[in-house]
Amino acid sequence: MRLNRSLLLPALGLALLFALPLLPVPEFWITQLNYIGMFALVSLGLVLLTGVGGLTSFGQAAFVGLGAYSTALLSTQFGLSPWLGLLAGWLLTGGVAWLLALLTLRMSGHYLPLATIAWALSLNFSMANLEVLGKYDGILGLPALQLFGLSLQDGRAIYGLIWGIALLAALAVRNLLDSRPGRAIRALNGGVTMAEAMGVSTFRYKVIIFVLAALLASTSGWLFAHVQRTVNPSPFGLKMGIEYLFMAVVGGVSSVWGAFVGAGVFKLVEDQLKELLPALLGSNGNFEIIVLGIVLVLVLQHAPRGLWPYAQQLLQRWWTSPGRARDWSNAEPLPQRAKPQAGEPLLQVERLRKQFGGLVAVNDVSFGIRAGEIIGLIGPNGAGKSTTFNLITGVLPASGGSVHFRGEDVSGLPSREIARRGVSRTFQHVKMMAEMTVLENVALGAYLRGHSGTLRALLRLDRAEEARLFREAELQLRRIGMAEQAHELAGNLALGPQRLMEIARALCSDPALLLLDEPAAGLRHKEKQALAEVLRQLQREGLSVLLVEHDMEFVMGLTDRLVVMEFGTKLIEGTPAEVQASPEVRAAYLGTEH
Numbered sequence: 001m002r003l004n005r006s007l008l009l010p011a012l013g014l015a016l017l018f019a020l021p022l023l024p025v026p027e028f029w030i031t032q033l034n035y036i037g038m039f040a041l042v043s044l045g046l047v048l049l050t051g052v053g054g055l056t057s058f059g060q061a062a063f064v065g066l067g068a069y070s071t072a073l074l075s076t077q078f079g080l081s082p083w084l085g086l087l088a089g090w091l092l093t094g095g096v097a098w099l100l101a102l103l104t105l106r107m108s109g110h111y112l113p114l115a116t117i118a119w120a121l122s123l124n125f126s127m128a129n130l131e132v133l134g135k136y137d138g139i140l141g142l143p144a145l146q147l148f149g150l151s152l153q154d155g156r157a158i159y160g161l162i163w164g165i166a167l168l169a170a171l172a173v174r175n176l177l178d179s180r181p182g183r184a185i186r187a188l189n190g191g192v193t194m195a196e197a198m199g200v201s202t203f204r205y206k207v208i209i210f211v212l213a214a215l216l217a218s219t220s221g222w223l224f225a226h227v228q229r230t231v232n233p234s235p236f237g238l239k240m241g242i243e244y245l246f247m248a249v250v251g252g253v254s255s256v257w258g259a260f261v262g263a264g265v266f267k268l269v270e271d272q273l274k275e276l277l278p279a280l281l282g283s284n285g286n287f288e289i290i291v292l293g294i295v296l297v298l299v300l301q302h303a304p305r306g307l308w309p310y311a312q313q314l315l316q317r318w319w320t321s322p323g324r325a326r327d328w329s330n331a332e333p334l335p336q337r338a339k340p341q342a343g344e345p346l347l348q349v350e351r352l353r354k355q356f357g358g359l360v361a362v363n364d365v366s367f368g369i370r371a372g373e374i375i376g377l378i379g380p381n382g383a384g385k386s387t388t389f390n391l392i393t394g395v396l397p398a399s400g401g402s403v404h405f406r407g408e409d410v411s412g413l414p415s416r417e418i419a420r421r422g423v424s425r426t427f428q429h430v431k432m433m434a435e436m437t438v439l440e441n442v443a444l445g446a447y448l449r450g451h452s453g454t455l456r457a458l459l460r461l462d463r464a465e466e467a468r469l470f471r472e473a474e475l476q477l478r479r480i481g482m483a484e485q486a487h488e489l490a491g492n493l494a495l496g497p498q499r500l501m502e503i504a505r506a507l508c509s510d511p512a513l514l515l516l517d518e519p520a521a522g523l524r525h526k527e528k529q530a531l532a533e534v535l536r537q538l539q540r541e542g543l544s545v546l547l548v549e550h551d552m553e554f555v556m557g558l559t560d561r562l563v564v565m566e567f568g569t570k571l572i573e574g575t576p577a578e579v580q581a582s583p584e585v586r587a588a589y590l591g592t593e594h
C-alpha cells in the first residue's frame, strides 16, 4: 500500500499527541494540554460563529457554565451518570442558545455583541445566586467520568477523551465548512444580500452556528466539570468570555486549527506570566491581562488574520495545499427545472414604485419579458435601474406596484423565495467570498439544487451530492470560459473575471430568468464579445436575460428590446433601432453619450 506522504506528518503528530500521557511527561504539561484541548473546543465554536459567520459573541463562557452545572447538578444531587449530564447539558444549552438566537440574531452592528454581554452577565449572575447551584461556592464532589469501565479520575486518564473530542469536533467543523450548508455559512460574513439571492435562509444558518458554538462550549464545560470535580461561577464569567474570543482571534478566527493555536498560546503565555510577573514586579495582581492585551495588539498588527494563517503563509514556501481533488467527473448531472415555452409571458412588472423618503427612485414603472428574450434596462446614472433590479429580486421591498413571475405574484416575497422560483442575478458591485476558490463560489449558486443539511455535512455523508454540485459548478465555469481559474481564490481575480464568476454562479441555479447588473463592466473588448456570445447561446437554450448595462455597443448588439429609464420613470421601450432613433432618448441619454 502506498503511503500518502502528505498525511505522514499529521499522522505522526497525532500518534505523538495521543501517546503523551503514556510517556514520562510531567503532570504539569498534561494538565496544560488538557486545558488547551478544552479551551480549543470553545474557541472552535467561535471560529464557526465569529470567524466564519461574522457574529461576535462575548458570551461563550456562560454556555460552558451551563454544560458544567448541568452535569454537576445531575451527578451530585441526583446521582445520575455524567454521560446523562452531557446529554442534559446539550439539551439545556441548545435550548437556551436557540431561544437567545431567536431573540438576538436579527440584531445587527454593535447590538449583537452587546446582547451577548448582557446574557453572559445574566446567566453568570443566575449561576452565582441560585441556591440549588450552591451560589458562589458552587457544587463540590463531582464523580470522575467512567469510560469502558475505566475511571478517568486524573489528568492523564482523561487526556485521551479531551483530545479525542476536541479533534473530532475540529474534523466535524472542517467537514461542515466544506459542504453545501458550509458555503451558505461562509457567505454570511459578506452581508446577507448575496446569500439570500442564492436561496439561503441566512437567519436559519445564523441560528444553526450559534447553537453549534454553544454546544461545543457546553461539551467543554462538561469536561471541565469532571476534570475539576467541582464547579463554581467564576470560570464562566464575562472575563472568560472575552478570553475565549482572544484565543480565537490570536490563533486565527477563521481557521479551524487557529482555535487550537490560540488556546495553546493563551494558556501557555498566561501561566508563564502568572509566575513571572509577580516575581518581576514584586507584587501580586492580574498583571497578565495587561500583557495579554499587548500580545493581542501585536498579533493583530503583524498577523491580522491570526497566528495560524500567518504560519501557513510562511510555510507556503515549502508546502502548498494540493487543492481540491477533482472527484466529481463521474457524478450524476443535477436535474433541471422545466423551462417556459419560448414567447410565454415570463416576468410582468406593473406600476412598480420605490420611494426612499422623499426621493422616488422608481416611479410606477411597467414592462414585461417573454421567455427567450434578452432585454436591456438602460438609462443615465441614478435613473433607478439597480433599484428596479432589487425590487424584482426581492432585495428591496417595493413601495407600490406588483411583479409577476411565470404568472405568480412574487411581490413581497423574500429574495430567496424568488430565487427558488427561477430568478437568478448578479450584482452591480460584485458580491463574493474572496477567501474561497472560484469553484466554491460558483457552487454556492447551486445551493437550491441540493438538500444536504448541517448534520449530514458534519458527518461527511454528503459527498455524493457535493460531487453533483461541483460537477455543475465546473460545467458553468467552462461555459463562461473560466474553467482554468476554477481553483484560484476568488479574491485574486481581476474585476472582469469576478463578474464572469458571478454569472457562472447565477447560472448554477438553473434559472429561467437571469438578471445581470452591468455584466460587461471591467471586461476587455474580447471578453465582452465572448460574454455576448455566451448570452446568445443561453438565449438559444431558452433562458431569458434582463441586463443593466452602460456599454451601448454591447447592449445594442445583444438585446431584443430595451427599456429606457430616466429619473426613476420609464422613458421609452422598443427595439435597439427604435431606441437609437428616439429623439427623447438622444436628448436624455444617448445624445450625451454618442
Ligand SMILES: Nc1ncnc2c1ncn2[C@@H]1O[C@H](COP(=O)(O)OP(=O)(O)OP(=O)(O)O)[C@@H](O)[C@H]1O
Residues within 6 Å of the ligand: 356, 359, 361, 379, 380, 381, 382, 383, 384, 385, 386, 387, 388, 428
Ligand atoms: N438605499 C437607498 N437609499 C436612498 N436612496 C437610494 C438608495 N438606493 C438608491 N438610491 C437612490 O435612488 C436613485 C436610483 O439609484 P439606482 O442605483 O437605482 O440608479 P441606477 O440607474 O442603477 O444608477 P447607476 O447606473 O449609477 O448604477 C439614485 O438617486 C440613488 O441615489
